[in-house]
Amino acid sequence: MSKYESISQNDFKNGMRKLAAAVNVITVEYEGSRDGLTATAACSVSATPPQLLICVNSEAQGHTLIRKSKSFVLNIMALKQEDIAVRFAGMDSTERSQRFDIGSWSTLITGSPCLDGALVNFDCEVVNEIVAGTHSIFIGHIVGSRTSDDNVSPLIYGEGQFTSLTE
């Protein structure tokens, strides 16, 4: 517990709106079930061994699958894949079962879905989970990767909207 009082949820949200970030779709497969969610909370942890972290709300359905399968893919989204990011954030009118109906999907090592045409797919095995408030920080050991050509632009989220680096 902290000896200080928390800032309000409003101040947290207003501050975090200023933190422009790359948009990712985290995907997972467990015993034939696939799921995923859009997430900006992801970052590099270590190069040797190669590790990254993601923060996933424990109420997201993908959270349960990541825990069970101990794997996930971090798909770093290209600008032209905004429709897929919108869908995996549950922001369009489609059913959850339709999340994988757009985009083309393949697999690398763990069997979790890799989005073709993403900037990068990092295929990860979970090596640690830290529960932090409403979220889990999953640390993934990167066991496979696929990187697109250099001329693919990233999808960014900032000030509450999807945007590009140049806008």
Ligand SMILES: Cc1cc2nc3c(=O)[nH]c(=O)nc-3n(C[C@H](O)[C@H](O)[C@H](O)COP(=O)(O)O)c2cc1C
């Ligand atoms: C731009 C953006 C970034 C998001 N980042 C995260 C994130 O880092 N972690 C997270 O758990 N949810 C994040 N979300 C929310 C999830 O994408 C959303 O709640 C999703 O619907 C979760 O899956 P569910 O439908 O299974 O609950 C983000 C949403 C958006 C639009």
